[in-house]
Amino acid sequence: MTTAPNKHNLYPNENIRTVCYIKNLPSRPNVEIGDYTYYSDNSNSPENFYDHIQHHYEFLGDKLIIGKFCAIAEGVTFIMNGANHRMDGFTTYPFNIFAGGWEKVTPMLEELPFKGDTLIGNDVWLGQNVTIMPGVTIGDGAIVATNSTVVRNVEPYTIVGGNPASVIKKRFSDEMITLLLELQWWNWDENKLFDHLEQLVSVNDIATLKMLLND
Template identity: 75%
Template structure:
């Protein structure tokens, strides 16, 4: 065996607090990569979709999450359906209450639309994080607990706070470029298994860089 079965909802049956969310029933406009998990100690992790708010199929915006991401409990994805029209005197959504007010129902073109929300590969999202519409989070990034992410996050950086701000880079520019070219998350299961020690050790990146340069 070269690792857990990626097609199981619960990779370990004795642990019901985390699951591979790609194996939940499919939801329109949500794409999730292999081995990405959601962990929740308060409710079943199978309720992951309930943390995606204001996601209406007719708007067409997608939530895209890459492979090998770790998402902690309390995550909230705010999608474009939460937006109010902002070009008038008031932002109050009269139309949703009916009673004749629906005469000012805005068109999709009149509403702010931030596009798809995209989470890269190997992203770690801490507890109680809120991610706003259209945010792009790069590969290998870390989002600190209790953060609200309102703007794009560069690959292999750490962000935190409300609104989330840059804290530091995880690696220098050359190492980040190497990792983005490496894309270890796209390796087959056997290759990942054979390189686990390098992928998880303090000096693993330097060893990988050295071995790749020697083989090139």
């Protein structure tokens, strides 16, 4: 018999109210969250996850898309495209937002920098107080170290850290990364996941990986 936490519950473990499955929060426009992805917050309430998505205005149309089985630590912040200022003049000061006649220089949307959607893959671990800038893609299996600011794309199964974040190392060989991306264990059904939990959390050899691919 398979046992697993109920992915439809807000709290996967009712005894730990500092961790919640954020897909089960009330929906928000232009935000997509995968199953089992959680936010952990020991100093506040994890239900306030949306407070960490900043400058996200529906009329701009940019999306925050986060995959399955991601671990998002306390204080992670997503800066979206609404934070951008026009940069093609002598000044970046946003006169228009203060009205009083200054609104005459309100920019057209196409005049503002737009970096596109922010995409977080599957099985990504974002450490405490990480900041993700607009339009960044973080690949499957990546890890972002605490207090990092991510300003450019992160390749799958790569560890990055710093401000701006730079590559620390790849988690596995190129061959293993290719096989892991083919495996896509995060799309398994609950029965298959339960049967192979031990291999997923404690084994990292090519032979086991190929066995899982052929299972």
